[in-house]
Amino acid sequence: MQYYNMTQHKLIIGNCISMKEIPDESVHLMVTSPPYFNAPFDYKGVFENYEQYLEILNKVAQEVFRVLKEGRIAVINIDDMLINGKKFPIVADATKIFQSAGFRYRDRIIWKKPDGYLRISRRSGVLLQNPYPMYFYPDNLLESILIFQKGKFDYRSIPNEVKKTSKIDITEFLNNKWYMSLWEITNILPGSELEKEIAAFPDELPYRIIKLFSYVGETVLDPFVGSGTTMKVARELGRNSIGIEIKKSLIPIIKKKLGFEGQLQLENREDKLEIIIREDAKYGYIS
Numbered sequence: 001m002q003y004y005n006m007t008q009h010k011l012i013i014g015n016c017i018s019m020k021e022i023p024d025e026s027v028h029l030m031v032t033s034p035p036y037f038n039a040p041f042d043y044k045g046v047f048e049n050y051e052q053y054l055e056i057l058n059k060v061a062q063e064v065f066r067v068l069k070e071g072r073i074a075v076i077n078i079d080d081m082l083i084n085g086k087k088f089p090i091v092a093d094a095t096k097i098f099q100s101a102g103f104r105y106r107d108r109i110i111w112k113k114p115d116g117y118l119r120i121s122r123r124s125g126v127l128l129q130n131p132y133p134m135y136f137y138p139d140n141l142l143e144s145i146l147i148f149q150k151g152k153f154d155y156r157s158i159p160n161e162v163k164k165t166s167k168i169d170i171t172e173f174l175n176n177k178w179y180m181s182l183w184e185i186t187n188i189l190p191g192s193e194l195e196k197e198i199a200a201f202p203d204e205l206p207y208r209i210i211k212l213f214s215y216v217g218e219t220v221l222d223p224f225v226g227s228g229t230t231m232k233v234a235r236e237l238g239r240n241s242i243g244i245e246i247k248k249s250l251i252p253i254i255k256k257k258l259g260f261e262g263q264l265q266l267e268n269r270e271d272k273l274e275i276i277i278r279e280d281a282k283y284g285y286i287s
Contacts, residue, residue, distance in 0.1 A: 006270040008240045009231055011254055014278030016223035016244040017059035021276060022067045028218035030064050031209045031230055033077040033201050037088055054093055060223050061101035067221065071153030073213040074103060077201055079143040091144045103148035111143045111205065113187045158215055166215040178208055200226050206233045214239055228254035235271060248277065
């Protein structure tokens with residue numbers, strides 16, 4: 001398959017509750033994984049409380065609705081969180097937030113990590129010490145991929161040539177069981193060089209989403225871009241991208257992951273990367 005030989009990528013270092021650099025209805029797909037709420041391995045302590053976390057998701061959802069084109073898709077990889085023995089219903093609350101912003105809830109896919117990813121933890125192991133009812137607490141191998149849609153998509157708006165260039169490989173679709181609501185994908189393993197202290201999702205996740213919900217030459221947005229996985233995959237698939245990240249320290253990692261470190265270019269490509277550093281660029285979403 002031949003992709004566009006020049007794509008445009010924009011990295012915005014700042015708080016994603018404002019996407020002022022992005023015009024209304026200029027984005028074709030949003031895919032992201034927001035920070036886990038105060039998880040010790042992600043952005044620990046960055047949110048004062050759960051209400052603030054939900055308010056940030058609410059502001060981001062409203063901005064995503066504004067910048068997304070009519071009929072297009074917003075995808076978030078998110079999961080409930082257990083913090084200090086308390087479980088937070090993040091999936092349910094995020095669903096309500098995106099619906100309140102104007103999106104239609106379209107689908108939910110479950111991402112299953114490999115069975116060997118977790119061993120019996122202190123939480124699930126309570127039952128081994130107390131094999132009686134009411135002592136059961138399961139370990140989690142699953143995360144949710146929530147799919148929302150803004151309005152109704154006009155399939156006739158896409159030129160035939162773009163459709164042909166963006167055609168999905170049916171063999172890949174069938175062999176990897178993309179048609180199921182359960183996706184078995186290996187997660188990023190501990191010790192990965194470009195994902196230290198970042199709870200990044202694997203390339204395969206945005207790869208599937210970008211192929212299934214966007215066309216070649218279109219623009220993909222990730223408001224919590226982290227180490228730049230979404231932008232990297234978008235570039236490889238001939239899409240433009242916009243990433244927003246609060247941590248300025250991640251710029252070198254993102255450039256390296258995208259292949260722009262030292263202006264390294266993919267073969268026969270003339271891709272461009274623009275970096276915008278806002279005054280609100282700092283560690284934390286608290287203003």
